[in-house]
Amino acid sequence: MNRKFLSIVLTAPLALLAGHAHAALRVFACEPEWGALAQELGGNLVEVSVATSALQDPHQIQAKPSLIARARNADLVVCTGAELEIGWLPVLLQQSGNAKVQAGQPGNFAAADFVRKLDVPGQLDRSQGDVHAAGNPHIQTDPRNIAQVAVALAARLQQVDPAHAGEYAKAQADFSQRWQQAIGRWATQAAPLKGVPVVSQHKAFVYLYDWLGLKEVAVLEPKPGVEPSASHLQGVLSALKGTPARMVLYAAYQDPRPSEWLAKNANIAAVKIPFTVGGSDGAKDLFSLFDDTLARLLAAGAKP
Numbered sequence: 001m002n003r004k005f006l007s008i009v010l011t012a013p014l015a016l017l018a019g020h021a022h023a024a025l026r027v028f029a030c031e032p033e034w035g036a037l038a039q040e041l042g043g044n045l046v047e048v049s050v051a052t053s054a055l056q057d058p059h060q061i062q063a064k065p066s067l068i069a070r071a072r073n074a075d076l077v078v079c080t081g082a083e084l085e086i087g088w089l090p091v092l093l094q095q096s097g098n099a100k101v102q103a104g105q106p107g108n109f110a111a112a113d114f115v116r117k118l119d120v121p122g123q124l125d126r127s128q129g130d131v132h133a134a135g136n137p138h139i140q141t142d143p144r145n146i147a148q149v150a151v152a153l154a155a156r157l158q159q160v161d162p163a164h165a166g167e168y169a170k171a172q173a174d175f176s177q178r179w180q181q182a183i184g185r186w187a188t189q190a191a192p193l194k195g196v197p198v199v200s201q202h203k204a205f206v207y208l209y210d211w212l213g214l215k216e217v218a219v220l221e222p223k224p225g226v227e228p229s230a231s232h233l234q235g236v237l238s239a240l241k242g243t244p245a246r247m248v249l250y251a252a253y254q255d256p257r258p259s260e261w262l263a264k265n266a267n268i269a270a271v272k273i274p275f276t277v278g279g280s281d282g283a284k285d286l287f288s289l290f291d292d293t294l295a296r297l298l299a300a301g302a303k304p
């Protein structure tokens with residue numbers, strides 16, 4: 001018997017039992033936050049595959065054959081954009097041979113296209129590090145950005161899967177209401193953080209600071225993506241004598257040692273930020289990602 005026919009015979013009844021009479025829309029998300037958002041908006045209409053974990057550096061991913069195979073089968077690719085994935089996504093999409101998810105197609109969604117970007121360089125100089133040339137790509141650290149991306153992503157889901165447009169619209173309205181309530185709650189909780197001076201290991205938190213009013217007084221990486229040398233760390237330590245900071249922040253995927261060194265020598269707190277869903281035990285979904293982020297910041301550095 002034909003193998004393909006056999007597999008259809010065997011899997012079809014299971015699919016019906018599971019309530020999947022239709023084929024789910026296959027979403028390939030570059031980072032966990034967009035996978036989580038697609039799941040919030042798509043529910044059981046989508047089948048989400050996430051390319052990276054919170055413990056991987058999203059600037060530096062290998063376009064492995066297993067990832068290429070997943071991109072090949074995708075109906076919609078949801079990534080950050082703003083050149084965050086410039087080192088791996090273009091080759092991944094090209095190798096996938098999947099015409100509908102190439103840049104410029106409805107099946108290719110870049111979240112950063114839908115928010116106001118910070119740190120956009122006045123002039124492009126690749127010698128200043130090459131990872132933030134289109135503006136800072138780490139937009140997911142401000143929940144107001146997530147709200148804007150949710151609206152745009154729901155519209156895109158409706159476009160690529162028009163048969164279920166009403167369901168996506170309903171899910172978006174529901175998510176948006178719950179998210180705005182959460183933003184109000186977070187703003188109240190975070191009030192003591194306003195104006196608190198901080199150091200960043202990587203320029204990964206500019207949107208978080210913009211949202212909460214934290215003040216970045218130093219960055220440990222001399223250029224985005226470049227590990228700090230011992231002399232650069234000493235320089236930051238000296239600068240903090242004149243401009244003290246309350247804490248140093250690093251993302252869950254980063255080597256904590258530069259932050260831990262500064263924390264020890266400047267006698268401040270080193271705070272691991274989950275950065276995305278899965279970056280800590282507490283950050284299980286988009287809501288708890290911000291609950292956990294705020295709890296960590298408040299524990300380390302709220303004004304006395």
Ligand SMILES: [Zn+2]
Binds near residue numbers: 059132202
């Ligand atoms: Zn970066």
